[in-house]
Amino acid sequence: MSETLILGASFLCGTPARSFTPEDFSSDEKMMIDTAEQFCRAEIMPHLEAIDHQEEGLMPKLIAKAGELGLCGIDSPEAYGGLGLGKNLAARILEFMSLNGSMSVTYGITSGISQVGLSLFGSDEQKAKFLPALTSGESIGAYALSEPNSGSDALSATTTAVQKGDKWVLNGTKMWISNAKWADQFLVMAKINGTDFSAFIVPRDTPGLTIAREEHKMGLKGSSTARIVLEDAEIPLDNLLYEAGKGHHVAFNALNIGRFKLSSMSIGPARNAIELAAGYSRDRKQFGKSLSEFGLIQKKLGQMAALFFVAESMIYRTGALIDEAFDLYGGTIDGNRKAAEEYAIECSACKVFSTEAEALIIDDALQIYGGYGFTEEFPIARHYRDARVSKIYEGTNEINRIFLADRFQRKLKAGSLSPLQADSWIADLAIKALHMQLDGQIQVGAASDLILLAYAEQSSRLRAAKLGDEGQALHNAAVPYLHLKAAEAWQLLTDEPLTLPKVEKVDYEALANMVHHNNGPVRFN
């Protein structure tokens, strides 16, 4: 596919020679994406009330239906019922399956993080035993890492596994387990003898496994979240995934890919919010005019579309890189690990930017709805509640920021990056930040912001260059926002004065017209 791999984090080493954009999916792949979109619009979106009330049996039925269409194992191996396709395509499909947050999480977990550990680290026997039911949608999977006292600090888990004869005996409590109510199998992290962090597959019918009551959540009410309790839960020795003491590879590589995919999950609801705002702003009239004729509403619509454009540009650029790494290294467990790790920085950048863009977009959509947006009679309130957790799970955005700068500095120290070279004003600030002595988390976070904003700006710029006037207009509308965020971060690093660069004038009326014409985010096919 590629001549040479574009190395992880090399976006600060000048402009890359090539960069994938969502328009580059093949016509076959676009047909698959269409199926996901049609399915979500026709089978999910008319039933949001029933989904939010967790109507008995509904969610497993919807997952099974998606499975019949081949949607539940896009990037899992063909030999185990998956389609063996790329992670980037899987992410794009996930985006369109994510127009509603609750469905997004349920589907995202069972088609993603519950399978990726098995796909990457499972033995052939384990894959044959546990994957087909997940890829077909007959079963639902869950991933159990967090504990009551171990969230972001995942390795401090206290759940234990002790070998007794031909069984592992597990004890502990796992918290925030998505899909707990309807999952048939759980990927559980536990420490062997209290020390060696390891991954286990625990079937639902394991004696000693109980699902505690559902959490009463602020949003995502249609998704199941509960704690699971393991009391002398006995599983066969064969259910240890990968190697004893190497559970962190399983957990964190699943999370690298999971973070990447969460980016897609977060722009799905944002897409729907833009669609809703486009429709409402056209239909709602005040002072004898449609809301969309007012400048400040046009500005919002334009900014929403621009932020969406940037997030989309980053995500699918990153996904293509991950696919290339898997093509090159994948196949063996060590190769899979290397591939999943290569773009960990980009994955974190996508996660942080996309979830924050999601929040801004949905907030503006609610504002366009005015007072009605603040009621549950209208669909934005649900998005508003659902979206809040995006910045929290799959690694909080704070943890991702610390991780991102830390990883970058380690790469620099290891000398594995060619010389840093700025191709934008933000990249220049980011590189300067990387050469500073950073003092404490606030400065580390600021450096991270500059790095991820540089990645965002570059991804959007490269995509716009391919797309002509409309793409350029979206990019131009995003740039002032990116610059301001960069300036804000810079001020945490130094008291040197800073002048913002000149930007192109933004025609928000034209942007709002584009949003109306597309009935949502601008599509370039």
Next chain:
Amino acid sequence: MIRLTDRQSLDATWQPGKLVDTFMKVLVPIKRVVDPYAKVRPLADGSGVDTTGAKFEINPFDEIAVEEAVRQKEKGAVTEIVVVSIGTSASEEQLRKALAIGADRAILVETDAVLDSPGVAALLKEVIDAERPQVVLMGKQATDDDNNQAGQMLAAKLGWGQATFAAKVELGANVTVTRETDTGEQTLSLAYPCLITTDLRLNEPRYVALPGIIKARSKPLEKRAPSTVPAAKTRTVNVELPAARPAGRKVGSVEELAAAIKERGAL
């Protein structure tokens, strides 16, 4: 029923003893059209519609025809489905989709000529003369130009019986087609070979399953050149947007409504 001896291209999944005991080939012509839900604008010079950046689909009525053929095959009433499109290589995208839904093979009659309905019928007749299907199943009209005549013209050229606007199709010893008309349901019986055009009510096309899309990659898609490109008998003079409708007004009562209608001379 026509009994063909040549079963070389018989589909492997076909089992004798089902509804038909003979080779039953259905040919489905499909047209690539601009996504009917997309908003398009006329070109500045009025020569056509601006399709830059537009998404293209199988004409929805043709997709219903593909769906019907596939359902008939799943019931065992059809052994082979051939989809045909006329156009540039861009139409391969729609042919691949038809293959993904369940057609067995595809033919692209490659031309960039602008064709009117008689031209489409002439080119399809060439393919049908070579393929000799028992049934041609196609959309009653295309959503881009809404002519609703290619099917009828094609049946006339072939000298076949035709049933238009089909709401129900049964393939047995004869073909039975139910049509919904203003005065009720009309049922037609046709002998093979025949041509059927589909109405919206015939079925609701399925989602294209992903494994089907992968399978379609390896199904045969043959490109043919037309022997001659028929000269168009009609040409487009101008394309423009419909005139904007004047704003309506709200009336408070039936009396007021009646008065308003009278005022406009409509009553």
